[in-house]
Amino acid sequence: MPQDVPGLVARAREGGSRAVARLISLVEGASPLLREVMAALAPLTGNAYVIGLTGSPGVGKSTCTSALVSAYRATGRRVAVLAVDPSSPFSGGALLGDRVRMSEHASDPGVYIRSMATRGHLGGLAWAAPQAVRVLDAAGFDVIVVETVGVGQSEVEIASQADTSVVLLAPGMGDGIQAAKAGILEIGDVYVVNKADRDGADATARELNHMLGLGEARAPGDWRPPIVRTVAARAQGIDELVAAVEKHRAWMAEHGVLTARRARRAAHEVETIAVTALRERIGDLHGDRRLESLAVEVAAGALDPYTAADKLIAGLTHG
């Protein structure tokens, strides 16, 4: 396939799903063409609304994502899903029922669904996910749902970089505690108790309310994360979830928070690209041998890792 970047970008901009797929594959493969791609895309970005959706395995993230897609499609919006969750049916690990449930979107040209795999790349998910979002944004999607599993440092961080971060829980003993320990209770703008028709949904909502300190007084104008109850498999509560997301969006716009949040996200993206480039330079500069010989000394106890890191950096910045 010829690597015609301007052509690819133009076709992606026109909504060509194959061009979008090709651009995201360039991200996954950390292609050297990405510089040119991102330069071409930059003026086209900033229009999509990015929703992060995360939660422990089994809480129903993909079902909820699928229902969200339907709800936004019903309002005419073009929707993209980026699944960086290995347990997501969108990324191929689904049981049959899940696949059937989401196949409803397969023939809809206003929906684009993509899973990400970046194992092995130096910068990993933190490097790749924002660039994939950038592609989808430039391709004209109105809403981008980034689904990540709410376990794992990188994954929780990606979910926290959205315009609105939605955190899902489901009734179950200790679920709230696990969520708290995974750090996802710190990042939600909207909380969802999914599978709300099950026993324990009230207890989960109460526990969540307590852990989030939602009963406590807040400064006027502060955002108070709502708790929405859904049964995503039957699309119950999804309109309320969309309403909660839209309310958060309106609140951010009103308080100037959206611009600040997007600048913070861009800062994170730029920093990750810079750090990854520096890591590559560490590898290149010494043909990896400098690091290797330092590592042998460290492994033998002859050198501590900080002194070794100093030597590595000295070679990098003065070499």
Place this chain on the structure above:
Amino acid sequence: MPQDVPGLVARAREGGSRAVARLISLVEGASPLLREVMAALAPLTGNAYVIGLTGSPGVGKSTCTSALVSAYRATGRRVAVLAVDPSSPFSGGALLGDRVRMSEHASDPGVYIRSMATRGHLGGLAWAAPQAVRVLDAAGFDVIVVETVGVGQSEVEIASQADTSVVLLAPGMGDGIQAAKAGILEIGDVYVVNKADRDGADATARELNHMLGLGEARAPGDWRPPIVRTVAARAQGIDELVAAVEKHRAWMAEHGVLTARRARRAAHEVETIAVTALRERIGDLHGDRRLESLAVEVAAGALDPYTAADKLIAGLTHG
């Protein structure tokens, strides 16, 4: 508490669990004292055997870790557990039954159990976990079990940096596929089908055997990861698991693989410290304002993130 590094190191070396705890807290807090600590510890390291233990939530990692601790204690070895798994009972999110099960180790001075929390620190788990292992190694533990949840890029990577990586699965539909997608099937030196008394254990073992290509021919001398069946809650199969780990250890020693693997681990550790230091420098050099102003341009679509990263790096290495 006075920050007497030589005293702390000496007390940790004598097996003082409070001194060990204090040193690991310095790691968690990314203390500036760590340079001095790691310099003092370096000559004392390299004696512990590091076992990584990972698997999806619910497969019984902590129960298995606890049983491993008992088995190694029965042979007189001092054992440390580092739990970087937010769902681990060792790290505080346990149900009552789990807590009771592991309390057997609480009064044993030959066992040290510690959970890690590093949220918020720049280098994260990849930065902190190896340094905590270094502390435990220098403190004279013979065996260090690093338990991580097998979901999440950083977490799987940490488990892969062990001397022997043990990957746990449990019977359940689709579990093998999920494990494969999370990347943990690529890192195991020893595989465990836990809860092997349950229906589906044979199917899981067969599936695993197939996915790992264990039936295929290998070069003579290649390591063929064994699949061990355990019922960790009843300590069944744990002796076989220990035997499999020890067999892998002996194989590595015989083939010179252990030294190479430890050098690779040290290289990863040094690189992570260097990259984290460079990230701190990015922040310090410009008082964060350079990054912020670049990010505002990127968020507005006026600049692409690669060009912004170039400008950031230029300021770093020539500034």
